[in-house]
Amino acid sequence: MSKPKVVILGAGPAGISAAWRLTKLGYPVTVLERDGAVGGMGRTIKVGDYSVDFGPHTFHIRATPESKKILKTITPFFGEDPLTLVRGTRVLLRGKEYVYPLEMLQVLFGVSPLLSARILFDYSMATLKSFFAPAKKEDSFEEWGVRNLGRTLYDLCFGVYSERVWGLPTSQISSKQAQRVAKLNLKNIILRTLGIKADPATYFTKYFYPRKGISLLYEGMAREVAAGGNKVLLNSPAVRVERSGDKVSRVAYKTATGEQSMDCDILLSTLPLPALVNMTSPALPQAVIDHAAKLRYRSLKLIYIALKRPQLTDYHWVYLLDEQFRVNRMSEQKNVSPDMVPKDRTILCIELSLWKDEPLWKASDEEIYRLALNDLMKMGYGVTESEVDSYYVTDIPTAYPVYELNFEDHLIPVLEGVHEMRNVMTLGRHGLFLNNSMDDNVGLGFQIADHIEKKGADGRVWVSEMLEFMKLRFAGK
Ligand SMILES: Cc1cc2nc3c(=O)[nH]c(=O)nc-3n(C[C@H](O)[C@H](O)[C@H](O)COP(=O)(O)OP(=O)(O)OC[C@H]3O[C@@H](n4cnc5c(N)ncnc54)[C@H](O)[C@@H]3O)c2cc1C
Structure with missing residues (x-):
């Protein structure tokens, strides 16, 4: 029996990895990509004589079995003599440089004795307080930070910076924004600095990088998709997802010569969830549209x-x-x-x-x-x-x-509403509204292909697995 026809929206890390694996598994696949190149945010561009990523996009090396498996699969795409780098990140704080992830002993010794004493005093008070008043179910980024780090250290290292990055007071941001830094309380930082304890999923010190830019990975995968008889259509933004009953049957996209459309048996989307909701026709229930509008x-x-x-x-x-x-x-x-x-x-x-x-x-x-x-x-x-x-x-x-307080009250109905279309499965940073890195998204691309091969393409089964996975991520695991 011939395999179902898969259409993938977006040729970023998640979409192109899914296409690559599905091609290996013998599925007919077409990828629709809005831009003129593959790689999404993990793309290398030319700026005059310089080749640059959107901020150098290094591939994280984590000491977990899943990460090792992903690295083994992608290594052939990294070209000759790929680079293994030791994380070289600094923070600039009060005119001094500190190693990041913050080695807090350095901060304690780097700042003035008075400030250092305040950091320690606040931290002790915060620890005592949280002993008597444990965390609420949903607390803010600020509450999380002050509880784990004490007010002084939190304001110094996270408060001001986070408000600038997220454009909101941290009292309005969910503590889930802390995801992978959730283990960053002072005790853990000190243990890690002393080399006693490090969580391999959240703490990593090495990166992998192709000498000519991260695009090499995604271009290599796209070439193998084409060599397998499948298509990656560039400059072809999806504009409409047409559903009949509880399934998507056609996808319309723009080309230089006008709108075209194609049939699909399975639709994988890496697009921002609000974009997918708004291009679905006939429209999804109003409640799903309203919740999607709240995802920023x-x-x-x-x-x-x-x-x-x-x-x-x-x-x-x-x-x-x-x-x-x-x-x-x-x-x-x-x-x-x-x-x-x-x-x-x-x-x-x-x-x-x-x-x-x-x-x-x-x-x-x-x-x-x-x-x-x-x-x-x-x-x-x-x-x-x-x-x-x-x-x-x-x-x-x-x-x-952006994880505003209680954002899940909007995210979950959108994910569930979209996956009521039984042959739709979303993945990737925007498809799951998950602030994750490339290794995660490449892994998700492989995972979705294997899922389809083993369990079929029921969106409801996929989304319930993803909601469990996201719960772990939000808990910093
Ligand atoms: C500044 C910055 C630095 C980062 N640095 C790192 C790093 O060093 N290491 C790391 O691991 N991660 C890093 N990340 C995260 C990384 O970029 C993401 O995890 C990854 O790109 C997400 O992949 P994705 O495929 O889910 O989404 P995307 O990369 O966003 O891909 C989605 C694709 O969908 C396409 N698309 C959008 N609309 C349509 C449409 N209507 N029709 C068809 N196609 C469409 C887009 O053009 C894009 O190609 C960084 C992110 C940023 C913003």
Whole structure:
């Protein structure tokens, strides 16, 4: 019997990995991709003489059996002599650099004795308090932070930074935003610093990276999808998902020559859930549409600044914790792979979080560049405007799912409502509204293909498995 025809929306890490595995399993697959290249947010772009990711996209190496399996599968796509890197991340706090993930003993010894004493006092009080008043079922990011770290350390290292990244007071953000940093209480940090304890799923120190940029992985998979007789259609955004009863039967997409459509037996979507809900015809129940409208995404401007010097720092990323900064993070692509940037130049990627409806989102590239340059000059690395070689500004409108308090009251009805269409299965960062990394999404791509092969394509079965999986993630596991 011939296998059912699968249409996949989006050729990012999740979509292309699913397509690759389904191709190996003999399924007829068509991937519809809005952009002119595969890789989604994990894509390498050319900026003049420089090759850059959307902030260097390194593949996390975790010491778990699942991670080892994924790494083994993807290694052949990483090209010649791939790089294994030791995590090189710093935070800039009160004019000093600290290792990230925060090695808090360093912070305690780095700040003034008075501040250090306050950190320890607050932490002891918080520990005592939480002993007598255990956490509520749903608490805010702020409550979580103060309970685990004490007020002073939380404000210093998480409070100010998180409000800037998420664009909301942390009292309005769910503690589930802490996901993989959930084990970051002072006791664990100290144990980890002393090398006594480290959770392999949440704590990792190494990355894997192809010398020519992360796109190599996804382009390699796309080539094998095509070699297997399947299609990846670029510049082909899905515009309508047509359902008959409780199944999707056709998908319409735009091309340079007009709208086209195709049949499908199974639809896999990596699109933002609100986008999928809004393109479904006939419309899904109003309650599902209303809940989907409550799921918000934080948007990102990426400002690339090339400098006429061979290197600025030794680091992959620098997090900017202090109030004086408007941008969140700076990264230096060359320190991840020297093969992507000319020898006598370096290029930085500076990230600025915004809401799409705030005026700054519509500001000119020149204005955004000036804002980033201003922050760069405050970082203490001695950058001057005269050494800027060139700049380039781009954006990601749906970069981060935002976990507002009680967001699950909206997310779960949307996931359940969408999967009432029995042959629809969602995955990936946007398809599950999960702030996860590429290794997770590649793993989910493989998992969904194996699931279809073993258990068939019942969306309701898939979503109940995913809700269990997400519960673990939200609990920091
Ligand atoms: C700044 C930044 C840095 C990051 N750094 C790292 C890192 O170092 N390591 C790491 O592991 N993870 C990192 N991540 C996370 C990583 O980017 C994501 O986990 C991953 O890209 C998600 O993959 P995905 O396939 O689920 O979604 P996406 O990558 O968003 O892919 C979705 C795809 O769907 C396409 N699409 C959208 N609408 C349509 C439509 N209507 N029709 C057809 N196609 C459509 C998009 O063009 C896109 O290609 C980072 C994320 C950001 C924002």
